[in-house]
Amino acid sequence: MYPEHESDEARHPSEHVPSEEKSFLASDKSTLPKRRRSALDAIGPLQLVTLVTSSISLFGSVIFLSALWKTSISVSSGQGAPELWQTLVDRKWIVRAVTISSVVIRISVAVQVGLVTPMIASLLLERAGTRVGGLPMLSVMRSVTSSPHQLIGNSLHQLRRKTSLPFLCLALVALLTSTVLQFASTILLSDFGDQSLQGRAISTNVTFGLNRLNMRSSLILDLNNTDDRAGAIDPYSGVNYWKSSPSTYPRxxxxxxxxxxxxxxxxxxxxxxxxxxxxxxxxxxxxxxxxxxxxxxxxxxxxxxxxxxxxxxxxxxxxxxxxxxxxxxxxxxxxxxxxxxxxxxxxxxxxxxxxxxxxxxxxxxxxxxxxxxxxxxxxxxxxxxxxxxxxxxxxxxxxxxxxxxxxxxxxxxxxxxxxxxxxxxxxxxxxxxxxxxxxxxxxxxxxxxxxxxxxxxxSPSNYDVxxxxxxxxxxxxxxxxxxxxxxxxxxxxxxxxxxxxxxxxxxxxxxxxxxxxxxxxxxxxxxxxxxxxxxxxxxxxxxxxxxxxxxxxxxxxxxxxxxxxxxxxxxxxxxxxxxxxxxxxxxxxxxxxxxxxxxxxxxxxxxxxxxxxxxxxxxxxxxxxxNIPYQGTGLTIVVAILAIHALVVGATTTLFLVGTNVSMLGNAWQAVAQVVRLVDRDILEDASLMRDKNVLGILKSSGRAGKVVKVS
Structure with missing residues (x-):
């Protein structure tokens, strides 16, 4: 592993690697055989399962929400409703389903961002290098799930370095997408509104006419027979419909x-x-x-x-x-x-x-x-x-x-x-x-x-219609x-x-x-x-x-x-x-x-x-x-942001597997062992009881703060 210095590495090559006398470790060489890192070793079994599970959850949530939106908009325009969708509406579960889907999206995105951050930290350590002052934090990030804001805050000084900029941009995009998706529920619910929908079919007997046998008319009944006249209806007398008007005009x-x-x-x-x-x-x-x-x-x-x-x-x-x-x-x-x-x-x-x-x-x-x-x-x-x-x-x-x-x-x-x-x-x-x-x-x-x-x-008649x-x-x-x-x-x-x-x-x-x-x-x-x-x-x-x-x-x-x-x-x-x-x-x-x-x-x-x-x-x-989705603006925004997030995760994972050689996520000893040789022994001994800013002060005062090192 060979450290680099931005300004004076050519004039002081001895400063790149601490001497054996100054090294924190013993000078004995390890007798353990070296082996080639596999992709599973790089990501880690638990991290791989987490990445796959969260991806499936995100994909399933998008499919579910898209189907829900498509069906809702279709039903709003007069199309028939599937049974499952109708059940969700009848039980007023539509909003709940969207809220639960939003929670799944937020958790899955947070988990993936927590995996993306160590990958970017690994890329910075192995491909771009980092100053000695940020070395411990970046190395530790490889072994734990972290937030991009911690990575960005610790690496702002590297924005001017062309080799660091692409990785920091990935971290920044991951941070922005995860932040916006915290409001996924609010964005999705902005598509909701009260809509008039076709309800379930009602089967019942419907009255449609007057039975001729129950009419009170000289053409039908014997008006001299009081039994016939009692309780009968005469539709030909009473209201003059030409001289009265309806309060509303029926559909x-x-x-x-x-x-x-x-x-x-x-x-x-x-x-x-x-x-x-x-x-x-x-x-x-x-x-x-x-x-x-x-x-x-x-x-x-x-x-x-x-x-x-x-x-x-x-x-x-x-x-x-x-x-x-x-x-x-x-x-x-x-x-x-x-x-x-x-x-x-x-x-x-x-x-x-x-x-x-x-x-x-x-x-x-x-x-x-x-x-x-x-x-x-x-x-x-x-x-x-x-x-x-x-x-x-x-x-x-x-x-x-x-x-x-x-x-x-x-x-x-x-x-x-x-x-x-x-x-x-x-x-x-x-x-x-x-x-x-x-x-x-x-x-x-x-x-x-x-x-x-x-x-x-x-001429009025009654028909099946x-x-x-x-x-x-x-x-x-x-x-x-x-x-x-x-x-x-x-x-x-x-x-x-x-x-x-x-x-x-x-x-x-x-x-x-x-x-x-x-x-x-x-x-x-x-x-x-x-x-x-x-x-x-x-x-x-x-x-x-x-x-x-x-x-x-x-x-x-x-x-x-x-x-x-x-x-x-x-x-x-x-x-x-x-x-x-x-x-x-x-x-x-x-x-x-x-x-x-x-x-x-x-x-x-x-x-x-x-x-x-x-x-x-x-x-x-x-x-x-x-209250259902009647437009797709909010869903489109969420899906677009998830697509950007997926690109960031995919690109970062690919770069991590291709561009790193020794980083293995979730492994603390490996993270410590790979960087401890890059730090002078006196700094390590003094740092055990110091805050980070005090250590940085010592590095600056000794002229070692600008040293850039890589893990390899």
């Missing part, structure tokens, strides 16, 4: 097929909507999956451009007009058929028309009430000479239940209509599904009205804006797809209804051998005025202006606000009516849902809030 499931474009037609396309058979708003909002029986209706609404013939009109007061006449339309529309048959054209060589009579009360401009941009619009029932066609395999269709309406929008005040004169002089025009008549013979008279014929047949969603939904309500003095309907319109046609179901807050190739095969009543009353649509019609109780017009209708609630045909202001905002923003009468009829029908359904007495097995899941 539903939907399957939609857009309609093809046709001239003069506004068509929503097939729109199957399933009502959720749960009375709890919380359950509906958090519902993720449901397989069972539910009421499904087709809310497809079609409006076509009619030809108008006005027979008569008279003012019933200063802002209401009674109007009657005929509307005709052609049969070439692909989605319409006729009952019983169309009327041949009289003025063309071919083609057929369908004709219906209307009698409506129409609102006019009023000097007493500000318009605020609202349309003067009314909805009137007409004779049902046309029905909507049902697609092959679609929902059960009863053509005679198709309802026909004429929607009339007017402009002009009482005085202007009086000045407009005979309707035969009015000019006809068309725009989309609307036909307009206007009094254009008078230059400044804005009197006009536009009309469109609309058809809807949401599968509905699902990847996120929780909403059940919005109307809010009042005191500044504009109007309802804010945006959230409700978004729910019914009448705000932004590009909105996804997730953005709307509804569920997806899976379509069946053959819906008839999914009818629940035949499968369950029960007869339910499909009352919902009929119940809503009972609230629709069959005639004008205040004024002599025969056609049933609903006035859809905010100031019309003072007459019998006025409906609830919330319905009016919703309808007005849809039709004013989209100019699509079919979409506005579809929204209105869905709301009214839902009101009837949920009004009677607590009394449903027919049930069927159902399987459903609702969301549950859990």
């Amino acid at each position: 539903f499931a939907e399957w939609h097929q857009p309609a093809g474009a046709e001239e003069g037609v506004a068509d929503t396309g097939l729109t199957y909507r399933a009502f959720l058979p749960f009375s709890s708003s919380d359950t509906r909002r958090s519902l993720r999956n449901f397989t069972g029986v539910a009421t499904v209706l087709d809310f497809r609404t079609v409006c076509v451009r009619p030809n108008l013939t006005i027979q008569g009109a008279w003012l019933v007061n200063d802002d209401l007009l009674a109007l009657d006449g005929f509307a005709e339309w052609e049969i070439e529309y692909s989605m319409l058929s006729h009952w019983p048959k169309p009327v041949p054209r009289t003025n063309l060589t071919s083609g057929f028309i369908t004709k219906t009579f209307f009698n409506c009360t129409v609102p006019l401009d009023s000097s007493r009430i500000r318009s605020m941009g609202f349309w003067r619009i009314t909805l009137c029932r007409t004779s049902d000479a046309t029905y909507l066609k049902a697609p092959q395999g679609g929902l059960k269709s009863l053509p005679f239940l198709t309802n026909s309406y004429i929607l009339i929008n007017s402009t002009g005040s009482e005085e202007q209509w009086i000045d407009a004169g005979d309707f035969t002089d009015w000019k006809a025009s068309s725009n989309g599904s609307w036909t307009s008549l206007s009094a254009e013979r008078l230059d400044s008279n804005p009197s006009s009205f536009s009309a469109t014929m609309c058809f809807i047949n949401p 599968n509905i699902w969603a990847t996120t929780d939904g909403i059940e919005p309500s109307l809010t009042w804006d005191p500044t504009t003095r109007q309802f804010n309907t945006d959230a409700v319109r978004r729910l019914y797809d009448s705000l932004d046609p590009q909105s996804t179901r997730e953005q709307r807050g509804i569920l997806t209804l899976d379509n069946h190739a053959n819906w008839t095969a999914q009818l629940a009543d035949p499968k369950l051998n029960v007869s339910t009353l499909d009352f919902v649509w009929a119940a809503t019609l009972r609230g629709f005025e069959t005639n004008n109780a205040d004024y002599p017009t025969d056609g049933g209708g609903a006035l859809l202006t905010p100031w019309s609630d003072r007459v019998a045909q006025g409906i609830h202001r919330a319905h009016i606000a919703l309808f007005q905002h849809v039709i004013r923003s989209t100019h699509n009468p079919a979409l506005a009516l579809q929204t209105l009829f869905t709301v009214v029908t839902q009101s009837a359904y949920y009004d009677f849902l607590p009394q449903f007495d027919v049930e069927a097995p159902g399987l459903y899941t609702v969301s549950a809030v859990a």
Whole structure:
């Protein structure tokens, strides 16, 4: 073993090795045979087991955390959850598992850093050399587990030596990574947040309808029989759903097929909507999956451009007009058929028309009430000479239940209509599904009205359904804006797809209804051998005025202006606000009516849902809030630091095995024996009762502090 001196080794070679007289050891040479050091000797059996075990622990922790994060983020996005992960969530063990993994990481890293430090000390002693003053500490470090900060603190004076710098950098990186990983738990938990997840499936019987045998109706029971009437339910009386509104608008499931474009037609396309058979708003909002029986209706609404013939009109007061006449339309529309048959054209060589009579009360401009941009619009029932066609395999269709309406929008005040004169002089025009008549013979008279014929047949039936969603939904309500003095309907319109046609179901807050190739095969009543009353649509019609109780017009209708609630045909202001905002923003009468009829029908359904007495097995899941990882930032940081740590451990171990020859970790006698010959005897004798700084003082005063020695 040959020591080196930085400054004067060439001039004083005798100072490199103490003389025999000064040496602390006897001069006798050892007679023990020398043997070559093996890799196992270098690292040591216990240290090797510790290194392998801690590496496996770190690798296992990373795999576990990565799987936990991947599953959590996947489940947060709506994917299914493995059983083990679900068990951890149910028992609230996710945070505990991460905390335990963090402890394993901290302990394993600390153990490995404790092994890396002696290796670096060995490299400094054998490859770079060290001053005599630091020799004892570095040598002792080889035999015990140490912290890098002790090594760095003892070797700061060697930072200028190029041979020492790489080893000290390894020690510094090991120190930094181990320090940061002490906060692994905090870093990992920064990825956590409360997430709404799909919970476990719940299997139970779900009520979905009213048993026809328990209904109190003259069509079903003998009303003279008090036994039949006692305790029975009459769904056709009670609440007028047109004159009342829901406090919140219930979530539903939907399957939609857009309609093809046709001239003069506004068509929503097939729109199957399933009502959720749960009375709890919380359950509906958090519902993720449901397989069972539910009421499904087709809310497809079609409006076509009619030809108008006005027979008569008279003012019933200063802002209401009674109007009657005929509307005709052609049969070439692909989605319409006729009952019983169309009327041949009289003025063309071919083609057929369908004709219906209307009698409506129409609102006019009023000097007493500000318009605020609202349309003067009314909805009137007409004779049902046309029905909507049902697609092959679609929902059960009863053509005679198709309802026909004429929607009339007017402009002009009482005085202007009086000045407009005979309707035969009015000019006809068309725009989309609307036909307009206007009094254009008078230059400044804005009197006009536009009309469109609309058809809807949401015949309710109960079907086996599968509905699902990847996120929780909403059940919005109307809010009042005191500044504009109007309802804010945006959230409700978004729910019914009448705000932004590009909105996804997730953005709307509804569920997806899976379509069946053959819906008839999914009818629940035949499968369950029960007869339910499909009352919902009929119940809503009972609230629709069959005639004008205040004024002599025969056609049933609903006035859809905010100031019309003072007459019998006025409906609830919330319905009016919703309808007005849809039709004013989209100019699509079919979409506005579809929204209105869905709301009214839902009101009837949920009004009677607590009394449903027919049930069927159902399987459903609702969301549950859990504190889980929803992002990977913290995990990425921890894994990156562990990767750096692994590189340091691997590089240091490789350098230790390749770059050292005599160091053997964990061996104290070897550590002492290899360095004792490098120190003068007088220093060793004096140092036995001195502190390190006193010994360093002696070395400095004797000029030996700068001596650099190596172990070899």
